[in-house]
Amino acid sequence: MAVTAVKLGGGGGAGTSGAAPVLRLDGVGWAVRGVPIVQDVSFEVGEGEFVAFIGPNGAGKTSLFNLISGIHPVTGGVIELDGADVTREAVHARARRGLGRTFQTSSLWNGMTVADHVRLAAQAALAPSASYRLWRRADPFEARVSETLERTELADRAGALAGALSHGEKRKLELAVLLVSDPRLILLDEPMAGVSAEEVPALVTLIRSVHRELGRTVLMVEHHMDVLLGLADRLAVMHHGTLLALDTPDTVMADATVQQAYLGEAL
16 A cells, blocks of 8 residues: 655654754665665654654564664664764664663563662663672662662562562563663653553553653653553654654544554554
């Protein structure tokens, strides 16, 4: 099906103050053995925006996040963070610039405590050359670890092993591991995956506070539109590896092109 993208929305202010956008993609693509997975994606994200990515499985959402974070090498186009070209930079170099990322599947150590996860992340981010030595002398990080656990509502679980946490608590811990390193741009890939219906509201509230109270710029992949209500400033629709639409949620969902593309497909 040939689809014409709707006009890209201005959103929350990329370029409105004269400053470089936090994130800019220009013609970004990724192909595997000549087969295009992501094709000619271009957009900007301004400071403090929340952009949600939707689309069916196989639309290219996670692949796009992998390109932004440096996991996959682009085969075309340019990626910029704060005006700097990071197209060829490694994952750790982009992390040093303030990019944080969570994944669909948890990557926690089941035999490590909640507090030690956050402490290790703080050490790696704030004193990487001294992390091994400081592991046995964690006082310099204690206040930061405690503050992060309080913000993510995990203070009372500090001594619990990650393997004993519920899915919702594991998602909170993944956020805590990110937040302790003070990222400026956060990519959340299906944070509600595996989370029980009872735990979803608290996780949504936490993500909202990260965006609004801490002022972080957030990109999030999510299948459930009800989760995105009240969170996203702009909605991005991926379709067969392309960016079909990017605008306010109301404008995107009312667009005839989007409705045609998703006829019979659940968002």
